[in-house]
Amino acid sequence: MKEIKDSKIAVVGLGYVGLPLAVAFAEKFPVIGYDISQARIDELSQGYDRTREIQKSELEAVAQNLTFTTNEREMVNANIYILALPTPVNEFNVPDFDPLIAASETVGKYIAVGDVVIFESTVYPGATREICAPAIEKSSGLVFNKDFFLGYSPERVSPADHSNVAKIVKVTSGSTPEVGQYVDSLYKEIISAGTHLVSTMEVAEACKVIENAQRDVNIGFMNEVAILMNKLGINTAEVIGAMRTKWNSLPFVPGMVGGHCIGVDPYYLVHKAQSVGHNMGILKATRTINDSMGYYIAQQIITLASKKNVAAPGARALLMGATFKENCPDIRNSRPLDIKKALEEMNVVVDVYDPVVEPSEMKTHYGIEVVKELKKGYYDIIILAVMHDEIKAMEPDTIRALGKDPCVIYDVKSVLPPGMADGAL
Numbered sequence: 225m226k227e228i229k230d231s232k233i234a235v236v237g238l239g240y241v242g243l244p245l246a247v248a249f250a251e252k253f254p255v256i257g258y259d260i261s262q263a264r265i266d267e268l269s270q271g272y273d274r275t276r277e278i279q280k281s282e283l284e285a286v287a288q289n290l291t292f293t294t295n296e297r298e299m300v301n302a303n304i305y306i307l308a309l310p311t312p313v314n315e316f317n318v319p320d321f322d323p324l325i326a327a328s329e330t331v332g333k334y335i336a337v338g339d340v341v342i343f344e345s346t347v348y349p350g351a352t353r354e355i356c357a358p359a360i361e362k363s364s365g366l367v368f369n370k371d372f373f374l375g376y377s378p379e380r381v382s383p384a385d386h387s388n389v390a391k392i393v394k395v396t397s398g399s400t401p402e403v404g405q406y407v408d409s410l411y412k413e414i415i416s417a418g419t420h421l422v423s424t425m426e427v428a429e430a431c432k433v434i435e436n437a438q439r440d441v442n443i444g445f446m447n448e449v450a451i452l453m454n455k456l457g458i459n460t461a462e463v464i465g466a467m468r469t470k471w472n473s474l475p476f477v478p479g480m481v482g483g484h485c486i487g488v489d490p491y492y493l494v495h496k497a498q499s500v501g502h503n504m505g506i507l508k509a510t511r512t513i514n515d516s517m518g519y520y521i522a523q524q525i526i527t528l529a530s531k532k533n534v535a536a537p538g539a540r541a542l543l544m545g546a547t548f549k550e551n552c553p554d555i556r557n558s559r560p561l562d563i564k565k566a567l568e569e570m571n572v573v574v575d576v577y578d579p580v581v582e583p584s585e586m587k588t589h590y591g592i593e594v595v596k597e598l599k600k601g602y603y604d605i606i607i608l609a610v611m612h613d614e615i616k617a618m619e620p621d622t623i624r625a626l627g628k629d630p631c632v633i634y635d636v637k638s639v640l641p642p643g644m645a646d647g648a649l
């Protein structure tokens with residue numbers, strides 16, 4: 225392995241995780257940023273990051289050290305490869321390792337003896353050793369832990385939270401104790417919050433996937449609580465506010481769990497558990513309830529509508545916010561769009577307003593034209609689903625004025641003043 229100070233780094237996969245990492249490393253080392261998407265590379269080369277994580281000025285500041293390319297051969301001089309590929313699930317919620325395997329095979333074509341390949345993608349414990357190492361061996365002809373080595377360092381950034389990668393403690397690990405030390409030293413160069421070296425890659429893999437699964441379970445419990453409180457006629461937000469006055473209450477609220485982390489990663493753990501004959505019952509129940517919240521909200525809306533004599537067939541609804549999180553343009557696994565789908569099944573016409581999404585992505589992925597101009601007095605139903613800053617900045621009366629009289633207002637996140645919404649989670 226080369227000395228850390230002589231490192232040349234290739235970052236493979238320049239999405240929400242890979243780009244900030246490439247920028248952070250480029251402050252100290254020469255970095256090749258490689259991605260298969262020509263559109264992504266073109267935009268980054270022009271200083272535009274559609275994920276909103278990195279500003280143009282930040283890209284300009286490291287431009288000397290950071291090259292963006294779709295040409296995999298440009299990675300040949302790197303000695304450290306960091307992979308930040310998507311780890312989705314398929315339509316049966318089974319882990320899909322195709323992107324990770326494809327990128328491992330690509331990297332295998334260019335690594336040399338002594339190189340280190342570090343994985344940042346969220347996987348189940350054992351995946352890096354069992355799935356990625358053989359893929360690299362296959363395309364490189366080199367031997368794992370003799371000719372080349374692996375590291376695993378899970379990413380913990382939270383999109384749209386301005387959670388700078390350098391300011392979050394980084395868990396590090398390697399395929400041998402020496403490589404663990406090496407990987408740890410490398411990340412210490414850029415992580416001002418410090419690192420936490422663990423004994424094996426499996427510990428680091430487990431740490432990340434369990435962090436996310438734990439959040440999922442806690443949100444799932446609050447969703448179940450919200451459903452019960454609604455049945456009992458008790459205001460969930462008020463209950464949570466009261467709970468918060470206890471020093472050790474946990475700050476979880478009900479909500480829709482979309483995106484491609486918390487709503488997906490638990491399936492990796494469920495899958496691995498099954499392979500060793502263990503049934504992750506709590507996680508499976510959590511996934512069921514969290515995945516059903518969009519449909520539950522739609523049912524609630526229809527009930528509220530009938531109470532106000534708003535007939536569902538032919539009603540026009542406005543869905544405000546369609547991404548998985550406030551101020552984040554990521555539209556993967558959008559749960560607000562579950563609300564839309566369920567309402568459409570009841571013949572409600574649903575317009576989507578979202579000032580944060582890339583309209584072209586909504587069109588390509590979902591065939592949806594987002595509404596640009598909001599019309600006054602136009603809607604029978606208004607759903608406040610994702611409170612992007614632009615939506616939060618609207619006065620409650622301005623939102624109300626978009627509706628007809630009568631109009632059902634459903635406030636998923638309980639942000640409107642008391643009494644203004646007809647329903648909330």
Ligand SMILES: NC(=O)c1ccc[n+]([C@@H]2O[C@H](COP(=O)([O-])OP(=O)(O)OC[C@H]3O[C@@H](n4cnc5c(N)ncnc54)[C@H](O)[C@@H]3O)[C@@H](O)[C@H]2O)c1
Pocket residue numbers: 236237238239240241242258259260261264308309310311323326327330344345346347379380381382383484485
């Ligand atoms: N998004 C987050 O905030 C976050 C946080 C922590 C961990 N993670 C995990 O990090 C991993 C990456 O997530 P992400 O959000 O950055 O994904 P992403 O989809 O935003 O980015 C992945 C990038 O990889 C590229 N890519 C796909 N296949 C490739 C290949 N074969 N070769 C080169 N590039 C390829 C895509 O074009 C894309 O630009 C996932 O495992 C995710 O669960 C994500």
